Amino acid sequence: MTWTDERIEQLRRLWEQGMTASQIAEELGGVSRNAVIGKAHRLGLQSRPSPVRSAETPVAAEAPAPAPAEPVEAPVAAKPAPAPVAPAVEEEEAEPAVATPVAPVTITEQPPIVTTLPPPPAPPQQMVRSIGPGGFQRQGPGDQHPPATPAPPRRLVPAKPSAEMAGKTSLLELNDKICKWPLGHPGEPDFHFCGQPNNPGFPYCLDHCSVAYQAQLPRRDRRPPPPLPFGGPRVR
């Protein structure tokens, strides 16, 4: 398999989108994960957090070695430098990495009584999102469709019966026999759950199971529309 312009372009996009090398390799087909990584490096694509590299980050922390080829900085006689480690540590993250996780709002951090909602954690970067083989967008962390884990409610609302909740299935009424598909959004007044009899063995009713679960076809059969964003391969 050769690296055509199209494939290189695709590799660039997917890599910068934050897809893993394995995912990209599968997406491109005909190449291994190693091939993808090797190519990405040769292309000079920016590295992403790797488990390996974190071992040694030479950040001017170690100084005991007297560099022979260094003319400057010789004085300071008989005095072990007292921890030159202080600065230069916070640096590291200055570069907006592609896949910085956005801190989720947890209900554990509510020291005093909060009347006003804390400022929403504005997502600092573009949403990390990947594109599946069929060209669909995979579920992103911030997406609002039901399959994503609903954001925890900012505040707890008393489970008192209200006109709005009449006939609705509340969180406290959930059990193993009814559909837990959420309707509406947590924290909103009429947020409730489907409540229909569930599909045995599943947390949802038949209808919502059909939404939540989709048949996984073999990859080869899943690729009917090969995207040709630039008019296809060059013909000359």
Add this chain to the structure above:
DNA sequence: CCCTGATTCGC
């Protein structure tokens, strides 16, 4: 074990 990305090195 699985996963990840980085690096090396023969081709």
Add this chain to the structure above:
DNA sequence: GCGAATCAGG
């Protein structure tokens, strides 16, 4: 230039 083999952390 390419990518399998290897390394090393999670």
